[in-house]
Amino acid sequence: MQFNRKKEITMTTQRMFILSLIVSSVALSFCPALFAAGKLNVVATTTALADIADEIAQDKIRVTAIASPKQNIHHYAPTPKDVLKVKKADVLIHEGLDLEAWREPLLAAAGNMRFLGEGQYSMDVSQGVPLLEIPTSLSRAEGDIHAFGNPHYISDPENAKIIATNIAEGLANVEPENADFFRKNAETFNQKLDEKIKNWKVRLAPFKGAPVVVYHRSWSYFAKEFDLVIVGEIEPKPGIPPTAKHLAEVLQIIREKKVKVIIKEPFEETRTPKKISDETGAQVVTLSQSVGEPKEAKDYISLMEQNITSLEAAFAREGGK
Amino acid sequence: MSLIGTAWAEPIAGPNLAQDVSDLKRMMAAMESNVEVLKSTVRAQNEIIERQNYRIETFEKKQISLPSSAVAAPQTPASAKTFLQGKFNPDIGVVGTTQAKLTQNKADVDGNNTIALKELEVNFSGVVDPYSRLDAVLALNDNLESQNVDIEEAYYTRWGLPFGFTTQLGKFRADIGKENLLHSHQLQTVDYPLVIRDFFGEEGLSSSGARLKNSIPNPWDLPLEITGEVLRGNNGNSFSGISRRPIFNTHLKTFFEPSQDTNLELGWTTMFGDENPSRTIMVDAGTGTGTLVATSYTPPEGQDRYGVKVFGGDATFNWFLPEGKKVMCQNELYFQNRGNVAQINNDPWGFYSLLDYKFSEKFSTGVRFDYLNPLDVEGGHGTTSVSPYFIFWQSEFADAKLQYSHTVSAGGEKTDNAAFFVVDFMIGAHKHAVQ
Numbered sequence: 001m002q003f004n005r006k007k008e009i010t011m012t013t014q015r016m017f018i019l020s021l022i023v024s025s026v027a028l029s030f031c032p033a034l035f036a037a038g039k040l041n042v043v044a045t046t047t048a049l050a051d052i053a054d055e056i057a058q059d060k061i062r063v064t065a066i067a068s069p070k071q072n073i074h075h076y077a078p079t080p081k082d083v084l085k086v087k088k089a090d091v092l093i094h095e096g097l098d099l100e101a102w103r104e105p106l107l108a109a110a111g112n113m114r115f116l117g118e119g120q121y122s123m124d125v126s127q128g129v130p131l132l133e134i135p136t137s138l139s140r141a142e143g144d145i146h147a148f149g150n151p152h153y154i155s156d157p158e159n160a161k162i163i164a165t166n167i168a169e170g171l172a173n174v175e176p177e178n179a180d181f182f183r184k185n186a187e188t189f190n191q192k193l194d195e196k197i198k199n200w201k202v203r204l205a206p207f208k209g210a211p212v213v214v215y216h217r218s219w220s221y222f223a224k225e226f227d228l229v230i231v232g233e234i235e236p237k238p239g240i241p242p243t244a245k246h247l248a249e250v251l252q253i254i255r256e257k258k259v260k261v262i263i264k265e266p267f268e269e270t271r272t273p274k275k276i277s278d279e280t281g282a283q284v285v286t287l288s289q290s291v292g293e294p295k296e297a298k299d300y301i302s303l304m305e306q307n308i309t310s311l312e313a314a315f316a317r318e319g320g321k
Numbered sequence: 322m323s324l325i326g327t328a329w330a331e332p333i334a335g336p337n338l339a340q341d342v343s344d345l346k347r348m349m350a351a352m353e354s355n356v357e358v359l360k361s362t363v364r365a366q367n368e369i370i371e372r373q374n375y376r377i378e379t380f381e382k383k384q385i386s387l388p389s390s391a392v393a394a395p396q397t398p399a400s401a402k403t404f405l406q407g408k409f410n411p412d413i414g415v416v417g418t419t420q421a422k423l424t425q426n427k428a429d430v431d432g433n434n435t436i437a438l439k440e441l442e443v444n445f446s447g448v449v450d451p452y453s454r455l456d457a458v459l460a461l462n463d464n465l466e467s468q469n470v471d472i473e474e475a476y477y478t479r480w481g482l483p484f485g486f487t488t489q490l491g492k493f494r495a496d497i498g499k500e501n502l503l504h505s506h507q508l509q510t511v512d513y514p515l516v517i518r519d520f521f522g523e524e525g526l527s528s529s530g531a532r533l534k535n536s537i538p539n540p541w542d543l544p545l546e547i548t549g550e551v552l553r554g555n556n557g558n559s560f561s562g563i564s565r566r567p568i569f570n571t572h573l574k575t576f577f578e579p580s581q582d583t584n585l586e587l588g589w590t591t592m593f594g595d596e597n598p599s600r601t602i603m604v605d606a607g608t609g610t611g612t613l614v615a616t617s618y619t620p621p622e623g624q625d626r627y628g629v630k631v632f633g634g635d636a637t638f639n640w641f642l643p644e645g646k647k648v649m650c651q652n653e654l655y656f657q658n659r660g661n662v663a664q665i666n667n668d669p670w671g672f673y674s675l676l677d678y679k680f681s682e683k684f685s686t687g688v689r690f691d692y693l694n695p696l697d698v699e700g701g702h703g704t705t706s707v708s709p710y711f712i713f714w715q716s717e718f719a720d721a722k723l724q725y726s727h728t729v730s731a732g733g734e735k736t737d738n739a740a741f742f743v744v745d746f747m748i749g750a751h752k753h754a755v756q
Contacts, residue, residue, distance in 0.1 A: 070582065072645060075717075078755045079584060080544035080576040084536055087485065101752065108454060109755035111480035111487040116451060140748065144717055240716050241683045267645045269681055 043089040047291040069290030086110035096124035099151035123170035143237025156221035411447030412750030424739040498635040515691040516671030528552040560594035568594035590633040704730035
């Protein structure tokens, strides 16, 4: 009797296993019906890209971002929710250049065939951006360097214009019937940026050539655009946490070059910059490259506005450059 | 030069000679300066050429990856073709783990009071074709008795199956809870939790087989991922059966974001498999209890068929704090229902709770609490262990872990204190699969 009961249980379990797979398959066969939507489903790796895409495509797409604006873009760990987003997406927009080191594992987990390789549905918006700091040799002795060049180009609003054009052209390829709409919106966005850039340059003009120290090598494009000179980094090499010996060197640089401002991002620790600030009097200013961090930065333009205002205030507190 | 020639050709009076020598010195200095400028110009030009070559190479690579309909085939010289062929090589990475351990355990076995290379993992990965990829991890072990090479994972992933299914074929770490999916260097602690080690083996359960996974659509747009696996039967401590009776495993997981700074992942594992007992049963040395079953014991045909069932739940909570700080609380609970007498304990169970706090870019600390009612001990005498640890993140590619473990087993009669120091280091390409 016991033998028969056990056999029965075993068979039931086997059947349940097979049944669960069948049920899943049948449920999934209704997937297109459940999620059918007229709008293009776009996923952007960062909140800044998502915002620019939204400006260009407006109600023609449904756009979501992957990486949280509060976290370091290099070290973001994709979640099951991100896997689902990518799985269901029609278009993926990314910054390329190894900025999102987690992109490849995420694409592998999602298994959305549209984004394998570099087809029209996977948009690398770095195309045409004049890159800085392209390494002449690759070695981890130089820290976490990026083979194709510094990937933090979105910090320069001039590059945001290239990004906008790339997104418009990319979306135009996917939806040719809306091509004019996308291109017109990109143009409007770029014109808005042009006006803003003029204003930002005027506001930062009194600090032209001012030496600054940055936490990570993520402000090179911004500094070039607004004529600031980066004279040191708190990280001894990109992605390598600061050491006491290196900090001594940074302190010396700050004193020698009369640095007034130290730039960090929200996810970078405050303790070390504050310690340097306490010893040298240089102001620590937190700038961001992610829309939504801080909360007031609701779009790319207000993000940059926030950055310029913070920087201007920091220089002003120190009485100019 | 003409000035020098003139100087040698005609004898010059004293004051003029001094003047000429002075002029010559000035000219030499100017020439030296010019040479230095030229040198630096050449250096800068070389750098630009190198950068341009690098970009050209990148563009060529991108053009090659585009569909033939999109771009006309470039006229690439044969030498360049040979060079670019190297770009199709798989990503290769190496991860080493060295472990030092001090323990009260007097047994002269591998790992006790020694420092040794625990493992060297060599991983390869790359896209096979537009539909699939291959990932492989070979582990080289420097064991006391013998050095050996294990295939830790080697699996082929095929995307784009009907209804959005993805399949993986080969050998892989079974989709059980959270920690079993991780390689040892990915763990916060230096070892796997007691319940994983006891139920699935010292390094968790990694087995040959096939895996099918997908997301279940739902009206709430909630991530609901289901995985089904058929694994080779003679794997892990729980399933010591024969190969032709596979282990079936299913894992269901979901994910919530209660706020912008927090997330919660919940999972459920159901496994069933076979145990064909041809093994010696351990009797609890501490209590002397337990039933010794002869190694030749064979249950009646069918009695133990898929008689081992393992159920488990896992819950992981992440809380992202400002400035890159993070708190993680991870828990896994497993229990078994065994329908045979191959192990003394027919209802073993165990769990662990891990609390981890990354308080700076460089440092993490945490503690893991383990409880285990093991497979081979009868009488409800569980084993408990507390393991506080500290991690130093030197960089993204190297870290050092310090851990102390206090373990009490057999109802408090046996205790062990152990200290571990582990250094992980990696080179080359190394990207972890999304968990």
